[in-house]
Amino acid sequence: MNTVLVVSNHGEMIGGGEISLLTLLKGLDRSRWVPVVVVPSEGAVADGCRVLGVPVHVIPLPGLRRPGPRVVRSLSALVRLATETRACLLHANGSRAMFYAGLAGRLSGRAVIWHLRISDQDPQLDWLLARMATRIIAISEAVKARLTRWPRAYGYCTVVPNGLDLATFVTAKEPAVVRSSLGIGPEERVIGTVGRLVLFKGHRYLLQAFAGVCLRHPSARLLIVGDGPERDSLERQRHESGLDGTVQFTGHRVDVPDLLSVMEVFVLPSLGEHFGRVLLEAMALEKPVVGTRAGGVLEVVEDGVTGVLVPPGQSRSPGRRDHQTLRRSDPGSGDGTGRPPSRRDALQPEAACGTGRSGVCPSPERQIMKEASPETTQRGIVTQHGRRTLRWRLREHILETRVGRRSVRDLLYPTYVRLYPWLFCMRSFEYEGKRYRYMFHPYGATIRGERIVEVPIALEELNAYAGKRILEVGNVLSHYVPCDHVVADKYEQSDRCLNVDIMEFHPPHRFDCIVSISTVEHIGWNEYEQEPEKAVRALRHMKSLLAPGGRMLVTMPWGQNPALDRHLRSPECAFDVLRYMKRVSSRNTWIQADASVLERACYGKPYPFANVLVLGYLRSRLGA
DSSP, X not given: OEEEEEEESOSSOOSHHHHHHHHHHHHSOTTTEEEEEEESSSSHHHHHHHHTTOOEEEOOOOOSSSOOHHHHHHHHHHHHXXXXXXXXXXXXXXXXXXXXXXXXXXXXXXXXEEEEOOOOOOTTTHHHHHHHOSEEEESSHHHHGGGTTOHHHHHTEEXXXXXXXXXXXXXXXXXXXXXXXXXXXXXXXXXEEESOOOGGGOHHHHHHHHHHHHHHOTTEEEEEEBOOTTHHHHHHHHHHTTOTTTEEEEESOSOHHHHHHTOSEEEEOOSSOSOOHHHHHHHHTTOOEEEESSTTHHHHOOBTTTBEEEOTTOSHHHHHHHHHHHHHSOTTGGGSTTSOTHHHHTTSHHHHHSOOOSSSOSOHHHHHXXXXXXXXXXXXXXXXXXXOOHHHHHHHHHHTOEETTEEHHHHHHHHHHHHHHHHTTOOEEEEXXXXXXXXXXXXXXXXXXXXXXXXXXXXXXXXXXXXXXXXXXXXXXXXXXXXXXXXXXXXOOOTTEEOOOGGGOOOSSOEEEEEEESOGGGTTTSSSSOOTTHHHHHHHHHHHTEEEEEEEEEEEETTSOHHHHHHHTSTTOSOSEEEEEEEOSTTOOEEEEOGGGGTTOBTTBSSXXXXXXXXXXXXXXXXX
């Protein structure tokens, strides 16, 4: 049997990440794997592990904002524990845990798996954590998108959704008993939500929406389960809205299944959810669910099929959908029997992952450990394509050797980029009957992504408008060539950039040429408050910034923003002409293709980053 050292970010139950960790440990095949858990402090996580019979060690994991001697002591203790337990694998459940597990793995020669559970980026640490991880597990595609800046890490990241153990997630009390304990009458209709009371969970919008529901359904009650720093603010909002008698805060509760059993409609109003485990819990109890089109919720709920989706951060739409759902639901369905049985069947692990085992989570540990099986393990190093040879390990050791503040890899990379076209006979590509030279540049791993073709095409477009008014949406071209045109970029800090949301950009004049390189798909999609349709509105606004006779070129990787993809295939598409480029080899060679290439196109597969690039052209009419 092989020992795996699991390092937890927290000692207490902070959220779904810790619950999912315990579920994973429970479903782990003990005939092959022996888990040993490290927690930073005593608490509910340690207690839960001991109930499962898993050994627990307490090693403090100090914060990284002010590192000191404590960091060294904790790292030494973790390396010593890995050696004493003869662990062949370290599993980091979170970013802080990954920092310590990653360094311990490097020092002890062991593989490290980073279980990535949140989509929020940490610019100061992500690059280091991505480099130290042997493999990465993300709980959703929305969370995996956090790694798009690091193509190597993105390539060996696998999405394994959280699972729910249906054998243990059951109610302990009758719904009538729970309703009585909460002071809810038998004729009252209950809408509910479960989650920490923090800003991004969007409870303030739910309260606004519920005020409209009460006008149509005077018997409606809102049950908010959870606690957090926003509770005082939400209670003030309840009082100011005159909802004191209809909105109830329960605080933190452990009997979540019992509370879900009395809800006729479950609502998750988050502005940006990493996964949405509580949606699975509501579905497991056969409750109608209303969620927002934000983050990982889109991967859990199919609008109109397994639930209802509404735009995030809007109080009117959720109110209407709750109203419609209440009208469709059976007034006597407080016990949850008004849902079709197939909804629960769809959550069964064997249906989700084809395992045939009932009552076990959808095997995140199986996919993790499959990559780390003894057949693909040698001297504690887990490989992506089998065994890593001694030659490979020697090469990696040399490339990671530090020369001053930089590694040998970083020093050699610019030279490698310049030699790339000669090494692989890649000089040029054809687009619209014209030959273009590939863009080989050390910035941003150009040789591995779509920048290699879209930058030359965009530069040719700018050359046609030299000396005229040019706007670039998203600061890209200045990283490759000197530029003197106007650049609008909401986030990138630069002397040349106007840090403004394109939707709020209203210049005093219009532009003869507008270009945007792999930027529009991020608008509204990779933002804190996710608005998938914002990218389409941004295209229309950019069109309004064109001078009469002006021209716009926008390049967009296919498959990264579903809302944008749908728009590009709809009759209302904002562009006059669409062109397509397809990646055809691992060496990053591209050819021009037709629209049929979209049928099987997928972002990140089979090659990193975009596999199909869409180029949209638009010309403003004279006199517009």
